[in-house]
Amino acid sequence: MKKIAIIGSGNIGLSLAKGLVKADFAQAANITLTRRNIDHLKSFADAGFVVSNQNKEAVVSADVVILAVLPQQLNTVLDEIHSFIDPAKHLVISVISGVSCAAVREKLGESVEVIRVMPNTAIAIGQSMTCIASDNASAENIADVTKMFETVGSVVKINEDLMTSATALCACGIAFFLRAIRAASQGGVEIGFHADEALKMAVQTAKGAADLLLLHGTHPESEIDKVTSPKGCTIAGLNEMEHNGFSSSLIKGIKLSALKAGNLYTKES
Ligand SMILES: NC(=O)C1=CN([C@@H]2O[C@H](COP(=O)(O)OP(=O)(O)OC[C@H]3O[C@@H](n4cnc5c(N)ncnc54)[C@H](O)[C@@H]3O)[C@@H](O)[C@H]2O)C=CC1
Ligand SMILES: O=C(O)[C@@H]1CCC=N1
Numbered sequence: 001m002k003k004i005a006i007i008g009s010g011n012i013g014l015s016l017a018k019g020l021v022k023a024d025f026a027q028a029a030n031i032t033l034t035r036r037n038i039d040h041l042k043s044f045a046d047a048g049f050v051v052s053n054q055n056k057e058a059v060v061s062a063d064v065v066i067l068a069v070l071p072q073q074l075n076t077v078l079d080e081i082h083s084f085i086d087p088a089k090h091l092v093i094s095v096i097s098g099v100s101c102a103a104v105r106e107k108l109g110e111s112v113e114v115i116r117v118m119p120n121t122a123i124a125i126g127q128s129m130t131c132i133a134s135d136n137a138s139a140e141n142i143a144d145v146t147k148m149f150e151t152v153g154s155v156v157k158i159n160e161d162l163m164t165s166a167t168a169l170c171a172c173g174i175a176f177f178l179r180a181i182r183a184a185s186q187g188g189v190e191i192g193f194h195a196d197e198a199l200k201m202a203v204q205t206a207k208g209a210a211d212l213l214l215l216h217g218t219h220p221e222s223e224i225d226k227v228t229s230p231k232g233c234t235i236a237g238l239n240e241m242e243h244n245g246f247s248s249s250l251i252k253g254i255k256l257s258a259l260k261a262g263n264l265y266t267k268e269s
Contacts, residue, residue, distance in 0.1 A: 007065060008035065012121060016068070017049060021047075034058045067096055091145075096265070106267070113136055113137040115142065116133045117130060119153070120174045131157075131170060132145060133159060164261040185199040
């Protein structure tokens with residue numbers, strides 16, 4: 001069983017840790033979670049994870065090192081761990097937005113294998129859409145990492161230059177769809193439902209819509225055509241949303257997020 005160190009155990013690091021254990025990919029005792037203030041990790045320590053504020057020790061005891069700090073925190077971490085990374089032993093996985101494999105290698109050493117992975121927070125429940133890219137990892141390591149992330153959702157291997165686009169569409173995308181669900185539930189309250197029932201109805205309706213596409217393998221418009229009765233209320237509502245920029249605002253938001261994702265990191269600390 002390989003030992004995993006998650007360096008920077010915040011929102012995505014902890015979601016990943018939870019997902020890997022829930023999926024039986026790893027035991028909690030084989031995952032070390034680091035964070036500057038480990039008081040925030042008490043519930044994870046109670047659940048059997050190793051928790052630490054010592055990145056070097058976590059790296060030394062691991063086979064797989066997962067970098068999960070913010071882009072602006074990365075240089076400090078890489079400076080701290082670089083002399084403890086052994087290219088013959090360690091595989092480095094980075095979930096950090098906007099940082100290339102080459103930039104990580106510049107600090108950790110040219111012979112270190114680095115795989116960039118872009119999951120989303122649904123990884124905690126095995127439902128992530130995860131994109132994977134690398135410019136130097138072996139086919140064997142890429143296959144192993146693909147298998148690892150397939151235990152916690154779907155995986156697509158992409159070219160590294162599309163990684164910031166994947167960040168916007170899939171990682172930020174969780175927030176975009178959640179906001180759409182919240183807006184739908186607010187509409188539901190305006191037309192007569194209590195907030196809790198409106199939210200429940202909006203959530204299940206969103207899940208049903210996503211599952212129609214997944215299970216039928218159809219295009220959204222083909223499923224929409226089945227809902228929009230001629231002269232009916234769906235097309236009236238849908239067109240009103242489009243007149244107010246529904247599709248356009250999603251597209252513009254995704255484009256801006258992708259642009260921003262590419263500009264989150266600078267090599268100099
Ligand atoms: N939140 C998300 O949905 C996703 C985030 N990402 C990427 O993952 C990274 C982390 O994002 P979040 O989890 O949202 O941020 P976060 O702020 O929740 O987590 C970062 C963690 O790193 C810790 N940290 C900072 N400096 C440290 C150090 N020197 N040693 C050890 N730990 C340290 C912080 O205490 C914090 O717990 C970012 O680079 C982000 O781009 C990628 C995919 C999805
Ligand atoms: O908002 C962010 O910058 C990070 C990257 C993707 C999701 N959260």
